[in-house]
Amino acid sequence: MIKNQPVSLKHIVSQNEGNIVSDMDGEKVMLSIKNGKYYNLGEIGGAIWELVEEPVVIEKVINTLLSEYEVSHEECKEHVFSFLKRLSEEGLVQLEDPEAAV
Amino acid sequence: MKKTWKEPSLEVLDLSMTK
Numbered sequence: 001m002i003k004n005q006p007v008s009l010k011h012i013v014s015q016n017e018g019n020i021v022s023d024m025d026g027e028k029v030m031l032s033i034k035n036g037k038y039y040n041l042g043e044i045g046g047a048i049w050e051l052v053e054e055p056v057v058i059e060k061v062i063n064t065l066l067s068e069y070e071v072s073h074e075e076c077k078e079h080v081f082s083f084l085k086r087l088s089e090e091g092l093v094q095l096e097d098p099e100a101a102v
Numbered sequence: 103m104k105k106t107w108k109e110p111s112l113e114v115l116d117l118s119m120t121k
Contacts, residue, residue, distance in 0.1 A: 040113035048110055071107035083110040090112070 007058065007081045012096040014055035019092065021049070034091065044069070048083060052093060058084065 020031045028046025030039045041049055047068075051061045062076055069076070087093040 038115040040115075042108075042111055042113070044108055045110035045112060065107075068105060069107040070104040076107070079109045083112065086112045090114070 007085055007095060008097070009057070009059035009062070009077070010098060011058050012055050012098055013052045013058055013061065013084055014094050014096075015049070015052055016092055016094060030092075032090070032092065037090070039090070039092070045083060048080065052084075055094075055096075 018033045020033065022029050023046070027043050028041040028049055030041065030049075031037075032039065044065075047065070048061065051064055058080065062073070062080055065071070065076055065080065066073060071079075084093060084095060088095045
């Protein structure tokens with residue numbers, strides 16, 4: 001997992017286990033069994049969460065979002081990078097650099 | 103028709119029973 005390293009389009013992101021997830025009024029809410037914290041990912045955060053259910057390259061996540069939402073590539077990329085780093089800091093997702101694994 | 107984008111945010115509430 002990366003710590004304090006820049007995220008790139010080539011990074012692979014995947015959900016960590018140990019979370020109870022539910023939809024509440026269009027927003028994704030989640031309880032982490034590991035740290036006892038309750039999270040509200042909101043509507044778009046919830047959409048991103050669903051896209052990373054299986055390990056996936058971040059570039060693919062962004063392309064999917066671009067096809068569904070009215071947003072520029074640059075803005076979407078910055079927001080997704082920031083959000084995924086936040087999820088990673090909370091231990092909710094894994095971020096893997098495929099080049100570092102070689 | 104594409105949906106409106108809003109910056110995703112993570113709202114955290116600590117419900118830990120051990121702290």
